Amino acid sequence: MSNYEIMILVNPQSTEEEVKSLLLTVLPEDTKFERLERTELAYPIKKLSRATYYLVSTKAAPELMSELTRKLNIDKRILRSLIINLDSEKGLKPSKAKRNHRRPVNRDNKKPFVRPNKEQKTNDEVKSERKPRAKKPVDAE
Numbered sequence: 488m489s490n491y492e493i494m495i496l497v498n499p500q501s502t503e504e505e506v507k508s509l510l511l512t513v514l515p516e517d518t519k520f521e522r523l524e525r526t527e528l529a530y531p532i533k534k535l536s537r538a539t540y541y542l543v544s545t546k547a548a549p550e551l552m553s554e555l556t557r558k559l560n561i562d563k564r565i566l567r568s569l570i571i572n573l574d575s576e577k578g579l580k581p582s583k584a585k586r587n588h589r590r591p592v593n594r595d596n597k598k599p600f601v602r603p604n605k606e607q608k609t610n611d612e613v614k615s616e617r618k619p620r621a622k623k624p625v626d627a628e
Contacts, residue, residue, distance in 0.1 A: 490573040491552060493543040495559070496566040498535060499525050506541055509562060513555040518545040532566045 497506055503522055510518065523540035532538065552570055559568045
């Protein structure tokens with residue numbers, strides 16, 4: 488049995504009890520059911536510009552989720568649905584703490600070793616050492 492989170496967009500004229508009864512025909516009784524809000528949609532779905540959001544959290548078998556998906560697709564009151572398996576979803580498990588990679592502390596108060604710089608040439612010196620480019624003769628036709 489896996490943990491699932493289900494987001495449902497429902498026709499705003501349908502009641503909470505109708506949606507709850509539809510879900511509880513498939514899902515177990517210990518399902519958490521939360522009505523989120525009634526909101527304006529970004530674009531019309533089935534000629535509706537408003538919808539009610541419901542969030543459902545449950546622990547169920549994958550066979551029940553396929554049956555729930557089938558029932559949600561058949562019902563005309565359900566505009567959209569999204570089912571997420573929280574156990575297989577990446578990014579939800581806490582990541583391992585990043586280890587602190589710091590330089591070791593100098594306990595004897597000694598200066599750290601610094602490599603001596605070789606004589607570095609300035610940009611002007613480097614440019615003067617370059618060979619001048621040979622100009623190509625232009626053929627006059």
